[in-house]
Amino acid sequence: MVTLADVARMSGTSRSTASRALKDDPRISAKTSERVQLVAKALGYRPNLAARTLATGRSGIYGLIVPSRLMGDVYGAQLVSAVTDAVSAHDGGVMLWLSHDRPSRAIRDTINHGIVDGLIVSILVQDHPWVVELLDSGLPCVLIGRPGGLEEASYATADNIASSWALMRHLREEGYRRLAAIRGPLGNTDADERHSVFVEAMGGVGELDANLVAVGDFTYESGYAAATALLRHRPDGIVAGNDEMARGAMDAVRTAGLRIPEDVGVCGWDAVRRPNHGDMELTTVRQDVPAVGREAVSILLDLLKGEQGPIRRTLPTQLVVGRSTVRGTRSGEEMPT
Known part of the structure; x- marks a missing residue:
């Protein structure tokens, strides 16, 4: 069976060059590409998905x-x-x-x-x-x-930064001061960016109460567990890194006998489906x-x-304001970020 290594050796190129030449990679000169393809044809070299690959240089x-x-x-x-x-x-x-x-x-x-x-x-x-x-x-x-x-x-x-700032401004306008965060996994850039805005909005690392930060994994279960622990430190609001964790947090707040948003406001991020949980409209960020x-x-x-x-x-993204954070009468607004 003829291999790519055989084509490379007979055409006087490296294996990677031969591979790119067979795919019509623009980084390979026309002269080299033609030589490699002539050798491949003469040797009867057939990569997987042969018909399409030989015709277009790509598998599709x-x-x-x-x-x-x-x-x-x-x-x-x-x-x-x-x-x-x-x-x-x-x-x-x-x-x-x-x-x-x-x-x-x-x-x-x-x-x-x-x-x-x-x-x-x-x-x-x-x-x-x-x-x-x-x-x-x-x-x-x-x-x-x-x-x-x-x-x-x-x-x-999606624009994590602008939308997260819009969310934090909304929470400040509603009077939240002792906010807790359930951030997404460490090292995940979406989670890192959203949480970085939370930290900065709260005054920076030096002003942040470590008891009011928990790490989740974007699942309902992690949101419920994190919120249960955070509620011991009496936050007035919980900022979850996505809607699944926010839904878990909402159920934890209710299980603790507290009201949303009168006692604890809850918000999320994603809005990949209808932004509510039960009969409560969730404040969140909608990304497409x-x-x-x-x-x-x-x-x-x-x-x-x-x-x-x-x-x-x-x-771009949109901030969707729901009853889960609004302590007055305003909800249901959608604002570009």
Whole structure:
């Protein structure tokens, strides 16, 4: 069986150069690309997905890596659907991988053997070494969310900063002073950005009461447990890093025999579905998850066309004011951030 290594050796190139030449990578000169493709044809080299790959230089398959946890909520379903629809509109297909921490060896082998043209990655910790390894591999890659410290990364994200400031201004206007936070996972850039605004709005790290900060994992259960612990320190409001944790916090407040928002206000972030819990309208930030997914595909296609990266796009959000934080009569407002 003829391998890529055989093509590289016979054409006098490296394996990576031969691989890129067979995909019509614009970084490879026309002369080298023609030589590699002539050698591949003469040797009868056939990569996987042979017919389409030989005709276009690409498989038309794009990888999507998401945390296993995301597939259990609306956010994950919306993201996968949006990416799949956007890729299908360009006659492509999506290979979906679920990952708890990092891709398995089988996934990494699939990526390294040229089966996918590029990757869209939505993970909990975006500066993980395997993400850096992906970015260094040369395979076009787009992250969902703004990665901290990865200057070379392309990404699509919602505007965490402006929307979080709008949320904190609303809480101050409603008279909240002793606010507690249930932040998302450490190292997750969405969680980090949202929490950084909370810390700054509360006067900075030196002014923050450590008893009023808890770490969750974006699930209802973590929100309930964190709020139960925070309520011992008598906050007048709880700022949750997403709506699932906010819903858990609301139930914890009610279980403690307290009223929302008279005793404790609760707000979230995401609004990927109707922003309420039971009969209570939740104050939250609405992000357009499908739009983020579509934008990630658009960026990946631009990279594959040869546009110089990194490409970074930030999408606007809306503050949705519900009864869960309004102590007067005002609720139901939607304000751009």
